[in-house]
Amino acid sequence: MIRAMATSTRIAAVLAAGATLVVAPACIGASTADRAAAGRAAEWLAALQPGGLPAGQQADVMVDMRITGTSPKALAPRLAALAKAAPGYATEAGRTAKVILGAVAAGGDPRRLGGTDYLAKLASQQSSPGRYGRTAFDQGLAMLALRAATGRVPAAAARVLTGAASPDGWNLGLDAADGPDVDSTALSVVALRAAGTPCSAAPISRARAWLATQRADGGWTAYAGSQPSANSTALVARADIACGASASGALALIRSLQQRSGAIAFTRAQPESRLLATSESVPPLAGVSLARGLRPG
Numbered sequence: 001m002i003r004a005m006a007t008s009t010r011i012a013a014v015l016a017a018g019a020t021l022v023v024a025p026a027c028i029g030a031s032t033a034d035r036a037a038a039g040r041a042a043e044w045l046a047a048l049q050p051g052g053l054p055a056g057q058q059a060d061v062m063v064d065m066r067i068t069g070t071s072p073k074a075l076a077p078r079l080a081a082l083a084k085a086a087p088g089y090a091t092e093a094g095r096t097a098k099v100i101l102g103a104v105a106a107g108g109d110p111r112r113l114g115g116t117d118y119l120a121k122l123a124s125q126q127s128s129p130g131r132y133g134r135t136a137f138d139q140g141l142a143m144l145a146l147r148a149a150t151g152r153v154p155a156a157a158a159r160v161l162t163g164a165a166s167p168d169g170w171n172l173g174l175d176a177a178d179g180p181d182v183d184s185t186a187l188s189v190v191a192l193r194a195a196g197t198p199c200s201a202a203p204i205s206r207a208r209a210w211l212a213t214q215r216a217d218g219g220w221t222a223y224a225g226s227q228p229s230a231n232s233t234a235l236v237a238r239a240d241i242a243c244g245a246s247a248s249g250a251l252a253l254i255r256s257l258q259q260r261s262g263a264i265a266f267t268r269a270q271p272e273s274r275l276l277a278t279s280e281s282v283p284p285l286a287g288v289s290l291a292r293g294l295r296p297g
Contacts, residue, residue: 030287031248037255038285041278042068044262048275050081055089058082059102060279067288072107079106083114090118093125093133097141104148119149130156136170136184140191144290147194158195161188165203168210182220185211186235190242193291199243208243211236219253227267230257230277237284242291247284254281 030038045061053061062078082102090096100110100118110118122142126132132142139161143153164170169180170188185207192204199205214220219228220236233254237247257265257277264281266272283290 030285031251033255034251034285034287037251037258038068038282040262041258041264041282041285042070042262045275045278045282046070050078053081055082055085055102056095056098057275057279058085059098059105062102063105063290064279064282066105067283067286072105075106079103079108079113082106083108086114086118087116090121093122093138094135094141096122096125097132097138097145100145100149101141104145110145110149119146122146128160130154130158130160132157135172136164136174136188137172139164139174140184140187143191143194147291153191153195155195158192158197161192161195162197162201162203165207167206169207180207180210181222182211182214182232183222183235186220186232186239189239190235190289190291193242193289204243208239208245211239215249218256219250221267227269228253229267230254230264231266231280234277234280234284238289241284241287242289251285254285 042064045064048061050058058078058081062075062082065075065078066072079102082099086099090099096118099113100122103110103113103118111120122132122145125138125142127134132139139157143157143161146153146157161170161174164174164176165188166176166178166180169185171178171181172184174184189204189207189211192201193199197204199208211220215236217228219233221227221229222232230253233250237250237254240247240250254264257268259265259271259274262278263274264278265274266277
């Protein structure tokens with residue numbers, strides 16, 4: 001709720017929302033157990049001090065706290081920390097998008113955050129009309145940020161992403177001649193839904209069919225043959241939720257990785273960055289689709 005790189009551990013910066021809010025149905029398909037897990041995870045994230053988090057992870061935490069019920073007023077210290085760190089952080093489209101998402105989640109104005117217009121900065125990070133940055137994560141995050149901040153995604157951005165699809169989905173470099181990967185494909189589905197592309201459209205329906213074939217041991221991973229990770233599984237859950245489909249299997253896997261503290265481990269064998277795994281897992285556990293906007297679950 002789920003980075004400009006190709007693995008699950010590189011994508012944990014995906015989410016945020018909230019100033020000009022596109023109100024979304026809360027708790028789409030989320031069970032009582034899912035919502036409880038989201039709340040526990042958000043409490044663990046909320047205990048992390050604002051000054052100790054990098055800008056991108058700060059934005060993720062702000063989104064997760066907002067969609068689980070924290071008021072914008074209570075997020076003010078985090079917004080101040082984000083505004084301070086953002087100028088040195090927002091050097092690429094995906095990073096700028098995360099700043100926008102974090103600002104919106106806290107009720108701030110991304111056009112005037114710390115004296116900088118981050119929507120204008122994001123526009124300047126297009127290499128051609130609708131093409132943001134270099135990677136699937138740059139493009140996907142930019143589309144989600146524009147949806148959150150303005151209520152719409154430019155048609156050119158959706159055309160660029162649709163045109164970059166391989167027969168089965170998307171890859172990190174958005175090269176239609178190469179095969180897909182789980183993380184890029186799942187995020188791209190959510191981004192196209194933010195642009196209003198129907199789930200019945202060929203690129204989305206083919207991508208979701210391919211994602212279904214990649215499930216193993218109850219979840220998904222960015223590495224063939226490795227254990228399911230919370231990060232990749234959360235992204236696939238987000239894609240399902242964006243299409244109004246059940247994500248119960250994916251969410252059950254994520255709940256199984258939740259520790260007593262409320263944090264969520266990367267895999268059963270490797271806790272890795274619990275911050276990244278936890279921040280990516282809160283939106284689908286809460287049943288909130290950032291393709292539709294957000295509100296507290």
